[in-house]
Amino acid sequence: MTGGSKRWTCVEAGCSYELVAADVPSAIQGAQRHIAEAHGSFELEEMIEDVLEDVPDSAAGQTSRAARSPGKLRRG
Amino acid sequence: MATTDHQHLDPSVVAKFHFTQEMIEGPVYRKYQKAMRKFWSVEDLDFTQDARDWATIDDDQKRGLLGVTVRFLAGEQNVTSELVPMLAAAQALRRFDWTVYLSTFLMEEAKHAEFFMRWHKEVVGALEPEEVAQHFLVRGKTIDPSGRFEVRDVLHEALPYYGRRLLESTLAGTEAEIERAFVAFSAAYNAFVEGVLTMPSYEIVIDTTTSWNAFPTLRQGFKLILMDEGRHITFGTYACKLLIEKDPSYEEEVHRVFDKYRGNIVGLVEYQKAVPGLDLDKYQTMKVRHYRNRCREMGITPDDTLIEQIVDPTIDFVVGVEAG
Numbered sequence A: 001m002t003g004g005s006k007r008w009t010c011v012e013a014g015c016s017y018e019l020v021a022a023d024v025p026s027a028i029q030g031a032q033r034h035i036a037e038a039h040g041s042f043e044l045e046e047m048i049e050d051v052l053e054d055v056p057d058s059a060a061g062q063t064s065r066a067a068r069s070p071g072k073l074r075r076g
Numbered sequence B: 001m002a003t004t005d006h007q008h009l010d011p012s013v014v015a016k017f018h019f020t021q022e023m024i025e026g027p028v029y030r031k032y033q034k035a036m037r038k039f040w041s042v043e044d045l046d047f048t049q050d051a052r053d054w055a056t057i058d059d060d061q062k063r064g065l066l067g068v069t070v071r072f073l074a075g076e077q078n079v080t081s082e083l084v085p086m087l088a089a090a091q092a093l094r095r096f097d098w099t100v101y102l103s104t105f106l107m108e109e110a111k112h113a114e115f116f117m118r119w120h121k122e123v124v125g126a127l128e129p130e131e132v133a134q135h136f137l138v139r140g141k142t143i144d145p146s147g148r149f150e151v152r153d154v155l156h157e158a159l160p161y162y163g164r165r166l167l168e169s170t171l172a173g174t175e176a177e178i179e180r181a182f183v184a185f186s187a188a189y190n191a192f193v194e195g196v197l198t199m200p201s202y203e204i205v206i207d208t209t210t211s212w213n214a215f216p217t218l219r220q221g222f223k224l225i226l227m228d229e230g231r232h233i234t235f236g237t238y239a240c241k242l243l244i245e246k247d248p249s250y251e252e253e254v255h256r257v258f259d260k261y262r263g264n265i266v267g268l269v270e271y272q273k274a275v276p277g278l279d280l281d282k283y284q285t286m287k288v289r290h291y292r293n294r295c296r297e298m299g300i301t302p303d304d305t306l307i308e309q310i311v312d313p314t315i316d317f318v319v320g321v322e323a324g
Helices: A024-039 A045-049 A057-062 A064-068 B027-037 B048-054 B059-081 B084-092 B096-124 B129-133 B154-172 B175-197 B199-211 B216-246 B248-260 B280-298 B304-310
Strands: A006-009 A017-021
Touching (some): A024 A045, A024 B280, A045 B216, B027 B096, B027 B216, B048 B096, B048 B216, B084 B096, B154 B175, B175 B199, B175 B216, B199 B280, B216 B280, B248 B280
Antiparallel strands (some): A006 A017
């Protein structure tokens, strides 16, 4: 995985939340917050990190607000 | 000291050394480094408050909590003993970074077993096999009333079976046979048992001790163990991903394991239902996320029929009655 923006998608039953964050730590933090708030559960750091996807620069630009604010999630 | 003139080197001498720049920057070696950084010791934990809390809860609560903790006590001892084939296979496949990481994996499983041994000894006053075994909830009376699914003892049945197959392949098989057996073993150990079946049980204990405002060290221990398990699970799924990328036909091994033992995850089993007052739907539904995550980590396609069955409310096991 390269540096730059990361995408994480929730795969809980019936959920399609997706977040784009500026870096790996922000993506982990945002994913863990989503799992806690939306599903009353938790997700381990490695399990988030291992499935993060690199976001092309053009796509990252389109979600720059989320990238600067890792806590903000958007529906996929 | 670096040199680019390697022509005079004896290849058999070079083969004695395994570290490379690529390896130490790779994901498996990073897990080893993280394991070393995050090391914790059971000796640093204080069980005093948990022992006080044990004296205050009623018999139903004791039975429910012990149903889970005794299962973990047995399970952690079993996964410690059953990991050896994976280590042998890593060596045979010349994956030194896997071997290095697995040294921490094995130590951590032994430590988890130690944690549960100490908790039962210090808090419950039970240590000897005859003392703890009386609290083990027997699987034979957990049934699916529809008769469609069989609930098996994956930990004590599947792991020895796939472990023996992996060991036999390691000793006498081709590289492809070792790889195929590795995927099957890892699918059973890391993906199925650690990565899907057991995940709700961690949350059951953490939620229970939080809602009771009791057993802080049991809760702390579960959280520490989970940190280790995150590395174990994703090591196994990453190894599977690499091998499946090499030969996509290995994917069928993963589906075979999940299909063979699907009865254990389409419903909650007896020890997961033992604690009174929990929202059991939450623990059942989360298995979809864990299953999809394991498939995503391995780079394989989830079995939609399994997902449908996990969330099917008509599939609900009955505990404590005889079939028929």
